[in-house]
Amino acid sequence: MKVVAFNGSPRKDGNTAILINYVLKELKKEGIKTEFIQLAGKKIRGCIACYRCFEKKNKHCAIKNDMMNNYIDKMIEADGIILGSPTYFTDVTAEMKALIDRAGLVARANDDMLKRKVGAAVIAVRRSGATHAFDSINHFFLIGQMIVPGSIYWNMGIGLEKGEVKKDEEGIKTMKILGQNIAWLLKKIHR
Numbered sequence: 001m002k003v004v005a006f007n008g009s010p011r012k013d014g015n016t017a018i019l020i021n022y023v024l025k026e027l028k029k030e031g032i033k034t035e036f037i038q039l040a041g042k043k044i045r046g047c048i049a050c051y052r053c054f055e056k057k058n059k060h061c062a063i064k065n066d067m068m069n070n071y072i073d074k075m076i077e078a079d080g081i082i083l084g085s086p087t088y089f090t091d092v093t094a095e096m097k098a099l100i101d102r103a104g105l106v107a108r109a110n111d112d113m114l115k116r117k118v119g120a121a122v123i124a125v126r127r128s129g130a131t132h133a134f135d136s137i138n139h140f141f142l143i144g145q146m147i148v149p150g151s152i153y154w155n156m157g158i159g160l161e162k163g164e165v166k167k168d169e170e171g172i173k174t175m176k177i178l179g180q181n182i183a184w185l186l187k188k189i190h191r
Contacts, residue, residue, distance in 0.1 A: 001032045001033065001079045001080075001186050001187075001190055002032065002033040002034070002035065002077065002078050002079055002080070003024070003027055003032055003033070003034050003035075003078055003079065003080035003081070003082060003118075003182065003186075004034075004035045004036075004037065004074045004075060004077070004078040004080070004081055004082070005020050005023070005024060005034065005035070005036050005037065005081075005082035005083075005084065005122075006037050006038075006039060006071065006081075006082065006083050006084065006096070006099060007020055007036070007037065007038040007039060007040070007084050007085075008039050008083065008084060008085035008086075008092060008093045008095045008096025008099065009038075009039070009040060009084070009085065009086045009093060009095075009124070010039070010040050010041075010093060010095060011040060011086070011162065012038050012040035012041065013038070013162075014086070014124070014162045015086065015124035015157065015159045015160075015162065015163070015164060015165040016084045016085060016086050016122065016123075016124040017036075017038065017084075018124075018157075018163065018165050018166060019084060019122050019123075019124055019157045019165055019171065019172075019175050020036065020082060020084045020122050020175075021036070022172055022175035022176055022179065023082060023120070023122060023175045023176075023178050023179040023182070024036060024082075024179065025176075025179065026175075026176050026178075026179025026180050026182075026183060027179050027182060027183050029183075030180075030183035030187070032080075032182075032183055032186060035074065035078075037071065037074065039093075039095040039096070039099065040095075042066075042067050042095075043065075043066045043067065044066050044067060044068060044095055044098045044099065045063065045066060045098055046094075046097065046098040046101055046102070047061075047098070047101040047102045047105055048062075048063065050062050051109075053105055053106045053109035053110070054109040057109060057110055058110075059072065059073075059076060059106065059110050059113060060072060060106065061102050061105075061106050063102070068098075068099070068102050068103070071099060071103065072102075072103050072106055075103060075107075075114060075117075076113060076114075078117065079117060079118065079186055079189070079190065080117060080118035080119070080120070080182055080186055081114070081117055081118070081119050081120075081141075081146070082119075082120050082121075082122060082182075083096060083099070083100070083119070083120075083121055083122070083137045083140070084096075084121070084122035084123070084124070085121075085122075085123060085124070085133055085137065086123070086124040086125070086133075087123060087124065087125040087126070087128075087129040087130050087132075087133045088133075089129070090128070090129030090132045090133065091129070091132055091133050091136055092133050092136050092137060096137070097136075100136070100137065100140045103140075104140050104143070104144060107144050108143075108144070112144055112145050114144045114145075114146055115144060115145035115146065116145065116146065116147060116189070117146050117147070118146065118147050118148075118149060118182055118185055118186055118189070119137075119138075119140070119141030119144075119146040119147070119148055120141075120148065120149060120155060120178055120182055121133075121134050121137035121138055121141070121148075121155055122155050122156075122157075122175065122178075123137075123154075123155060123156040123157075124156070124157055124158075124159065124165060125156055125157070125158055126158070126159070126160040127158075130154065130156040131154055131156075134154050134155060134156060147185065147189075149178065149181040149182055149184075149185050150178075150181065151174045151175075151177045151178040151181060152173065152174055152177050153170060153174045154174075155174060155175065155178050156171060156174070157171030157172065157174070157175065158171055159171075
């Protein structure tokens with residue numbers, strides 16, 4: 001079993017990465033392979049609504065000059081997908097939105113190719129707006145017929161400056177339990 005995690009923050013190794021890594025650590029404890037991809041500094045653009053993915057049905061986006069098809073391949077290969085984002089103006093980052101829109105359309109064009117995979121959102125927030133960002137990611141999972149596990153609270157951690165989320169004890173506990181629940185669910189699905 002394998003879980004791929006995408007950090008949609010333009011800040012590499014910031015609060016979003018820290019939160020995702022708490023989840024990944026729990027998965028590793030359970031013997032689940034993980035891969036962590038940071039979108040920071042990577043060229044990724046939004047969907048251009050060309051709908052060639054529906055014409056070709058080759059599990060790839062028609063835009064070839066960025067990393068998106070590699071990311072889609074990683075999602076296809078994985079049993080679970082974690083999408084993490086800081087909260088920007090009450091929503092996900094532009095990088096994460098591009099990933100969601102393009103991977104989501106390609107998945108729908110190819111018979112909902114991500115269905116029945118496990119999907120979990122992780123959100124870093126300074127103060128408010130996290131539930132909307134959390135919902136945005138979950139909409140991607142749910143319309144794609146993915147299975148979304150819960151935790152003891154919404155999957156968010158509070159902090160502004162790099163590393164500040166480490167002070168959010170409830171946020172850390174939420175991430176650890178999320179990792180445990182993902183592992184439990186994957187093991188139930190794959191027995």
